[in-house]
Amino acid sequence: MDENDVPPLFLCPISLQLMRDPVTVCTGITYDRENIEKWLSSCKNYTCPVTKQPLSQHTDLTPNHTLQRLIQAWCSHSACLGIENVPTPKPTIDKTQILKLISEAKRFPEKQLKCLKSLQSIALESESNKLCLVSSGVILIDFLASIMLSCISQEDSPLKSEVAIEVLFHLNPCGAQLKNLINNEGTIQLIEALFQVLRHGNYKSRSYATMLLKSAFEVAGPTQSSSVRTELFVEITRFLKDQVSNQGSKAALKLLVELCSWGRNRIKAVEGGSVLVLIELLFEVSERRSCELMLAALDKLCDCAEGRAEFLSHGAGLAIVSKKILWVSHVASDRGVRILSSICRYSATTKVLQEMLQFGVVSKLCLVVQVESSFKAMETLKLHSGVWKNSPCIPLPLLSFHP
Incomplete structure (x- = not known):
């Protein structure tokens, strides 16, 4: 039928x-x-x-x-x-039941894990249950955040923290809801709780924490975004280095780009080891979006002197960025040229200029001018045309494209 x-x-x-x-x-x-x-x-x-x-x-x-x-x-x-019978639907949950579970967990710590697993089942059961949980707002978020923090500080069973962050992740609160939550003075601990899970959690929990932090900082105010600690960048970098999951890594890269839009954060990210890890990852990653995000993050970091110095301290930084230009996408090429432009404009020692010739960076910039008529690439070549003009490292067919 x-x-x-x-x-x-x-x-x-x-x-x-x-x-x-x-x-x-x-x-x-x-x-x-x-x-x-x-x-x-x-x-x-x-x-x-x-x-x-x-x-x-x-x-x-x-x-x-x-x-x-x-x-x-x-x-x-x-x-x-051949028609299957339709079972009677389960009764929908309401906000009163959610608040009762939270209240019981607060009063009886020994029942916390049981209450958390009940919340987990409720969240996974239906969309209406998720909406009901989200409607509990700050009360539920504060409860979950306090569980995550207490499990770290008291070395309690990590299982409670794992279930708590999974409940929060599956709620998938929208931007407006997150904005209200993180801007509420009573929920400042949410960011700290996610940071602690990112530092101490298992792979799955760290992925959840990274994706939630990314969503939170997308709607955070200037005060929260510009005042993050260096330790957060250390953990984001460690998460990227561990390559826990593709989805989590992209969230971490987006988070890094978002946070590095604030000037002082760039220095913190450099101190956290982000530059060297991003360069190493560029060698291994060929997927388009991941490459674009890595180059976007490096572009932000090379806007500060500390970032450029760290970039040049890696012997293959210039070579790998040059390799990605005209190979991944137009966006990646644009970011790569911007990185090289920052190096040429502010950190161009004699050694650096010679390395750019030897690694084929200057030839690649000439190709970009030829293929994409890039003003930024042309401008970068003009900065040191006296040094590069007569170099045998530039292929003859490309000399006409050199300023």
């Missing part, structure tokens, strides 16, 4: 599939709970799909018990035709 044999009344207007948990919105239209919740939360489309009337983001979804019984009766009657 296919979908054409299902009574239209039993089909969800969004997916045109058999409803398993019919709920009615304020416009009087009935949808399958999973479909309408995805419509409201993921699609960010707060209108009734059928009537186009506006709906609240957290609109009340009233279970349609009559339709549920009709669907179950029809499934039972059609069992001989």
Whole structure:
């Protein structure tokens, strides 16, 4: 039996599939709970799909018990035709139950792990449960952050910290919610808690912490973003070096780029060892987006004298950046040229200029001028044209592109 044999009344207007948990919105239209919740939360489309009337983001979804019984009766009657029975949906969780769990965990520390696992099950069960957990707001976030911090400071069972950060990660709070949370004085400990998990957690927990920190700092204010400690850059760098996961590494790179938009943070990142690790990773990584992010981070770090000095202390820094130009993407080429331009403009010793010739960096800049008509590459070549003009290291066909 296919979908054409299902009574239209039993089909969800969004997916045109058999409803398993019919709920009615304020416009009087009935949808399958999973479909309408995805419509409201993921699609960010707060209108009734059928009537186009506006709906609240957290609109009340009233279970349609009559339709549920009709669907179950029809499934039972059609069992001989291969139709599976639709089980009765579990009752949805409400905010009162969440607060009760949190209160119980606070009063009875020995019950904390049990309460955390209950919250974990709730978060993974359905989208409506996630929305309910998120609606608990600061109270829940503070509770999870305090668990993560206490497990570190008291050397408590790491399992509690692992479950706490997994609950927080699966809530996937939106930017506005995170902004309200991290700007609230009572939740400043959230950043510290994530930092501690990044430092002491297992691989999975460290990945969660990195991705949550990335999301948090994307919406953080100038005070929080510009006042991070050097130790955070040490842990971000260590996470990148460990190559825990592809998704986590990209989050760490984005976090590094975001934080290094603030001048003083660049020096902290250099002190944390970021420059040398990024250069080493460029040798190993060929995936486009990862290369772009690494070069973007190096570009930020080479804006400060400390970053350029660290970059030049690596014997292959110039060579690997030059290699990525015209090889990965236009974005990567642009970032690579910017790095070389910073080196040429502010750190061009005689030794550096000779190395740029020997490693083929000058030839690559000539190619960029030829292929992409890059003003930045042309400008960089002009800075030291007197030194490079007559060098045998520049191929003859490219001499016409040298200023």
